[in-house]
Amino acid sequence: MLRAELIKLRRSAVWPIALALPLLAVTTGTINYANNADQLTGGWVAFNSQVVLFYGLLFFSLGIGLLAATTWRAEHRGTNWNLLLTTSRRPAALILAKVAATAVSVAFMQAVLVVGTLVSGAFVLRLDGGVPWQLVVVGAIAIIAALPLVVVQSLLSMLLKSFAAPVAVCLAGCVLGVASVTSVGLRPLSHVLPQAINTRALNLGSTALAGSGSLTPDGVLPILLTALGLAAVCVALGVAAIRRVKLR
Amino acid sequence: MSAVITTHGLTKTFRNQTAVDSLDLYVPQGVVYGFLGPNGSGKSTTMKMLLGLTRPTSGGITLFDRPLTPASRTDLLRSIGSMIEAPPGYGHLTGLENMRIVQHMLDLADTQIDHALATVRLTAHRDKLVRNYSLGMKQRLGVAMALAREPALLVLDEPTNGLDPAGIEEIRTLLVELASEGITVMVSSHLLDEIDRMADVLGILSGGKLIFQGTRGELFEHSTPDLIIETPDPGAALALGITATPVLEGLRLSGITKEQTAEVVRRLAVAGVPIHEVRRVRQSLEDVFMDLTGRGGLL
Incomplete structure (x- = not known):
């Protein structure tokens, strides 16, 4: 089933999205760092913090919403949905394959971010020091942290059969996510809201966002465990939902 | 089956x-x-x-x-x-x-x-x-x-x-x-x-x-095709009181059963009306549909 989903990604519109958003983050981060070089003296850590600031708050989560909507769009066009529902596969296999396919494009987006950050830091800003391994680790952690949102957006895109509606819901979640990570009162929400989990994961070790966790087991494990648990719950809900949709 | x-x-x-x-x-x-x-x-x-x-x-x-x-x-x-x-x-x-x-x-x-x-x-x-x-x-x-x-x-x-x-x-x-x-x-x-x-x-x-x-055959049985009686003298046939429409070949009779067909042919023969051919009109499936749906038009 996953192989079928991977074939669908060939020549798909997900790739321009997965390329553009992280490059936008790297570009804005580079410009911001270059324009404030006198204040931002932290080298790679400060530069990466600039890159992931808006990316973590908005671009990454919004990108996941767009990628999931684009991945599902192909099913809702024409009668491909009928094709999917007349296979003899279990609903769980269908959901997991779609989630995995979306996760592949999310991973690509992260790879572009990390490589773009390294290239820009080394060749545009000419930052000193060796290649910071933290960038790669945070990039990988963010992929796992993104799973709940990947599942939620995938389910929304499956059920709503619309491109714009699930993306709008995602955007609303981003706004709530920003509020939850920047306000003390809403902070508990940042531990369960998928968009906020993304923000917290990408800002591990960051100097740009107050209250960012550190890149230590104490900072990383709660994010990873919450993400995996939440993703599992969402998949279970999705399987129940598709059973109802299937024999509507 | x-x-x-x-x-x-x-x-x-x-x-x-x-x-x-x-x-x-x-x-x-x-x-x-x-x-x-x-x-x-x-x-x-x-x-x-x-x-x-x-x-x-x-x-x-x-x-x-x-x-x-x-x-x-x-x-x-x-x-x-x-x-x-x-x-x-x-x-x-x-x-x-x-x-x-x-x-x-x-x-x-x-x-x-x-x-x-x-x-x-x-x-x-x-x-x-x-x-x-x-x-x-x-x-x-x-x-x-x-x-x-x-x-x-x-x-x-x-x-x-x-x-x-x-x-x-x-x-x-x-x-x-x-x-x-x-x-x-x-x-x-x-x-x-x-x-x-x-x-x-x-x-x-x-x-x-x-x-x-x-x-398809059963469908055709639902409908009785018109009967064509080829005769050079349709006027004589109509004079016998047979309900029919004059057509180029002779007469066209609608809704007539096998038994009624035999009776019409017998009357024409007794009256000496020349009969060249008696046949059913070949119906298209569409004609049958029309009959089936009361000519209300199905398709």
Whole structure:
């Protein structure tokens, strides 16, 4: 089933999205760092913090919403949905394959971010020091942290059969996510809201966002465990939902 | 002949509107079953119910002697290829990539994919993007996707929709070939000509109700064709009080039974009216439909 989903990604519109958003983050981060070089003296850590600031708050989560909507769009066009529902596969296999396919494009987006950050830091800003391994680790952690949102957006895109509606819901979640990570009162929400989990994961070790966790087991494990648990719950809900949709 | 599909009182209601009303279908094994009806008569809804894509409001479905339930559906679908409403397909992928998707979803062998493409004569175009396919090629790809699993039952909803006469003939030939290989084909259409010459058994739907089900021959029995009596002297025949319409060859009599035919011929012979030929008018399927639906027009 996953192989079928991977074939669908060939020549798909997900790739321009997965390329553009992280490059936008790297570009804005580079410009911001270059324009404030006198204040931002932290080298790679400060530069990466600039890159992931808006990316973590908005671009990454919004990108996941767009990628999931684009991945599902192909099913809702024409009668491909009928094709999917007349296979003899279990609903769980269908959901997991779609989630995995979306996760592949999310991973690509992260790879572009990390490589773009390294290239820009080394060749545009000419930052000193060796290649910071933290960038790669945070990039990988963010992929796992993104799973709940990947599942939620995938389910929304499956059920709503619309491109714009699930993306709008995602955007609303981003706004709530920003509020939850920047306000003390809403902070508990940042531990369960998928968009906020993304923000917290990408800002591990960051100097740009107050209250960012550190890149230590104490900072990383709660994010990873919450993400995996939440993703599992969402998949279970999705399987129940598709059973109802299937024999509507 | 054993049945591949049977339904009992199959009904689907959307809010206050009954789309399919108490359908008792009987689709024998190994035939082409033509499912006829005008647009909106409930054909697609019925086919969706047969595939478990829509839940019936009431009634039951039996496929291959097994009741269709959420539990049995997955297993039953392994033997059913389908194309509902329009051919599926991912436009940004090639024909072969589309077939590979079906292959991986159903765990099929390469040979099954190659055979399905060859059957619909798409092998030469398999590396072309589907968005660049003609409508006929898209329809054939849809049939190939349905065929790949080597189904015992093929459910095709309007597979000739939008095709030119050559394309229609191609699909018609293909479906007849498949039926000759033992595959039961249920094919719907709102156009009579497309089903005529292809279907062994017909089911006619009108306003959600099944108004006829049976062979083409049985359908013709529902209607009595007009009788033509060739005579050079129709005036003499009419003078005997026979109710008929003068035509070029002689007389045309409507709604006349075999017994009445014998009586008319006897009276003409006794009166010495020359009779050159007595024959029934050859009816088209459309004429029969018109009779069946009270000339209200079905299609």
